Amino acid sequence: MRLTLSTKYALLALEELARRGRPAPARELAAAADIPPAYLAKLVPLLARAGILATQRGRGGGVALARPAQTLSLKEIIEAVEGPEALQDCPFELAPCAGDPRCPLYPVWDPLRARLVAFLAQTSLAEVVRRTQRPKEEKDERNAERP
Amino acid sequence: MRLTLSTKYALLALEELARRGRPAPARELAAAADIPPAYLAKLVPLLARAGILATQRGRGGGVALARPAQTLSLKEIIEAVEGPEALQDCPFELAPCAGDPRCPLYPVWDPLRARLVAFLAQTSLAEVVRRTQRPKEEKDERNAERP
DNA sequence: AATAAAGCGGACAAAAAAGTCCAAATTAGG
């Protein structure tokens, strides 16, 4: 349950990318989502290695979703950035009880954690895009859902 | 939603204290709960100022629960350690969207956050103690609930 | 009164997270 700024940046960038529906340079996404460009540039390889982003080097290159946004879960994205164990241990941090039932806080937290992880697993990036209609700039909203 | 190690340490120490049912030196709690003593010593004033702990200086002194464990909510404890805004902003970290409905992640997270905060608000320290019966050392369990 | 045991506060050190910068590799376009 260690969700850092990196996770947020990744989600914001991916959401922007999914909203556009086509490849874009990472810098462009960083600018649009108000993320430090150099920091996002370090997250891109993590997402690429996890099979979430497809990258294209060189002029005219950029990043694209490696799979349709419907198939990219928040859980998967979080694990790519924070590591696979991030959602296992309790939100009250790691040692000395990471996922250990003997931890005094385990019985209190674990049911809640399980529900949270289930929610993250079943919520896709597409769902995030769908739920977040920007309040401003509602230019062409008719075919935005079905590109 | 910024839950750090400090929160965990505070909860572990308070749980140990509540389990004992009587005042104890902070060092003793740290040793029992396997917490860095010097670190816990820095958390004590935060909890004392928040009206969660009552401290007694000098020889024979120590810390005690300022109020019955039934009336101490996890939410209150967390806010004392992390600051009052810790449970307001989204788990994907602070800026640029702390509790701001315009954040792209807000509609996804906020319902979940609300439920989590409600859970923390209605779960008391006594509840934690009750749910966490130590696997070992089950000496006198009969009147442990009603001191 | 002296001593020992305790909380308090400030300064400091170590580790992790957040952020920046730059050179190298890659690739399209002129």
Added chain:
DNA sequence: CCTAATTTGGACTTTTTTGTCCGCTTTATT
């Protein structure tokens, strides 16, 4: 072939978190 645009990886700095240390004050016990 050359240049511009892009990702990649490493080194680096800054900030925050975590942890330690020490001296001060307070207070019960002797």
